[in-house]
Amino acid sequence: MSHADTDLEALAQRLSCAPEHGWSLLLSGPSGTGKSAYARHLGARLAIDVEAVRARDLLSPYVGETEARISAAFRRCGEAGTLLLLDEADSFLFDRQGATLSWESGMVNEMLRSMEALRAPFIATTNLIDRMDPATQRRFTLRISFQSLPRQQAGHCSCAISTG
Secondary structure, rough: OOOOOEOOHHHHHHOOOOOOOOEEEEOOOOOOOOOOHHHHHHHOOOOOOEEEEEEHHHHHOOHHHHHHHHHHHHHHHHHHHEEEEOOHHHOOOEHHHOOOOHHHHHHHHHHHHHHOOOOEEEEEEEEOOOHHHHHHOOOOOEEOOOOOOOOOOOOOOOOEEOOO
């Protein structure tokens, strides 16, 4: 179970009333706090199909192939109007200052370009928000932090929200 300071159902209700589908959420927090489950719940609540992709679905050992896979996933979701759920987003949105190879920065740049061009809902999850490039965090409409709850409080579920 997870904890935050805003009701997740209230967030789902607000998003269902959003005039456009081009919003994005960054869900961060420890493993097992419900980030991916909430993203799927949100898709069901908004009656939007969810395409879930993980790092292993997009990463390739061949130069340029990871960027092509990223672009294709975003393009598919944009054309179909589906919600793109990217688990382990820190694999693609890491701080470029630590990049030592050109393809590392290229991968982050492709992700940023794809995020900006997408006109469909996008949710990214991460356990390692402190490793993400600060510029990438600003690209999200909302950032939601999930925290583990002590067992005695596990029946309460809400979230902390900050805007981009």
